[in-house]
Amino acid sequence: MHVHEINPKKTLITLTIFVIVIIVGLLTITNPRLEYKLTPNETVELVVWDDSYVFPYELEDVIVGAVDTVILIDIRNTFDFSRGHIPGAENISAVELLSEDNIKRLKKLQKEGICVLIYGETQLQANGPWMVFRQLGFSNVKSLMGGYQYYALWKDNLADSYGDDGYLLGAADFDYSDIASNVNIDENEGDSEKTSITVNRRKKSTVAEGGC
Amino acid sequence: MNKNYFILFGLLIVLSGGLLFLPEKTNYVQQSPESLMWDIVQPTRYISTDQVAKLIIEKDPLFQLVDVRPDYDFEAFSLPNSFNIPIDSILTDEANDIFNIEDVNTIFLSDDDIKADQAWVIAKRMGYKSVYVMKGGLNCWIRTIIQPQKPSESAPITEFELYNFRKGASIYFTGAELSTNSDIKQEVSITRKKKETVAEGGC
Amino acid sequence: MGPLIPLGQISSGWDFIIALIIGIAFGFILEASGFSSSRNITGVFYGYNFVVLRFFFTAVIVAMIGLEYFDYMGWIDLNMIYILPTYLSPMIVGAIIMGVGFIIGGFCPGTSYTAIAIGKLDAIVFTLGLFLGIFIFSEIFPYIEDFYYSGNMGNITISEVLGISNKLFTFIFVIIAVIAFYVTWLIEKKVRKTINPYKFE
Incomplete structure (x- = not known):
């Protein structure tokens, strides 16, 4: 007498359990709510080749309402926001921006081709959140060069900032090796003459062009 | 042969065939976007140039500097003992080896802090712990450490202490001669390596 | 989730206890499958009993399919398994x-x-x-x-040598196993005069 003959259904029962475990496992896979759309390598490409910044002088069209395909989002805290912000900006913190409702809204905006411009006190503050949203696949999220500080400096004559490049980041202000090798401590002023930076400035977009 | 065996055969083939339709899985652990965002909004990742100067002078073994500028910039000028990992090669195996050293904190730096911050976001997403960013980057390094500004007369004492530290550090990093004002307290103990004589030889 | 010890879910002191439990189960299954009888084992060589071959093929393909699914479902990380x-x-x-x-x-x-x-x-x-x-x-x-x-x-691993994915290799191996089951059954039928298959519904 073989073990199978004691309970002839043993094999089928075992296999049924096996199949049920796999099916239950497949059904209960928890898909994370948010998933990276860009692979790490694509993210590196993004930050090396990115061109999705908005130049401060481009803001003027947005503020006067000539371009209605841009939404401004201020990710600073409410206190800073209440002290001054770019006209028309909404105050949503970076973490809040990841909430279900806001993600839904961002998706809708992306479909409609509306650009979401996020800014912080400095460009650095908006940099991380901007990268997260780009990695989540929101190609319509852009970051304001120079941040709010630069805007506040130029807010009365924003268009004139076209000729200024104080908002440019990511470039060397000094010829480090030159400075580091001959420093005279007593010259405290330190002639920090800027080396001429070659700026590939985007042409000022006409009002009609607008948007992203 | 019992026909139930054929049911079993069919079941196994269907199960294994189903494997072929499963999407490919990424085989690295990434930080979720939510917790990445939480890390981003904390300012704790920033390390000031003064702290970095201190770490270099004290030769702190628990910190390593990673310069994310392109290699030609790195060759022209770099901070002492810093590694060069240009931002486009941040996912290579060599970079992984450097980030993965146990108990060693990595500080990213670039011309300013944007590129270093971007490198930080990528490293954080890839699950590396204990990574930091040098606030202000090398531009700030030059302004604060190499060419410190003398505080105004009415500034608090801490400002002067900081200034004295920076001046000392500047000397350390540039080897500039100090035309001494006698009241300068030097906080930095400079332990410059003695020039070895030939007789001493290697190890 | 797994493997449990390399990922630090449980401490490495548990490995002997786990080994003991798995060992008891393995011995039980071997005995229950009739492997204590040397007739069953040498039967593969003489061609009248292929139960050993079928037993191990079944164990291997069930484990392969299960591990591949578990890997996909995130229950075990196959990259961390020692080879x-x-x-x-x-x-x-x-x-x-x-x-x-x-x-x-x-x-x-x-x-x-x-x-x-x-x-x-x-x-x-x-x-x-x-x-x-x-x-x-x-x-x-x-x-x-x-x-x-x-x-x-x-x-x-074999799939690395052949340059194919683990999943494809699992599928191929299952096909090979099923063919082996059928062929061994044909051989048994020919060699043994009176075949008395297990009753199994």
């Missing part, structure tokens, strides 16, 4: 020696212990021979050490 290094030529020689011993003795190392457990005298003799063989091997080991470590291919 024994492959020494090709020593393994071939070792497999031949083991196969010969298999047929002559009628036991494999595992089944000889289950046979001892049910009190078979030949299994006791087999196990004594097993220890004698281990003793002789360790005495002559210095002379064959070079061969023992030759042909190291590292921690590779």
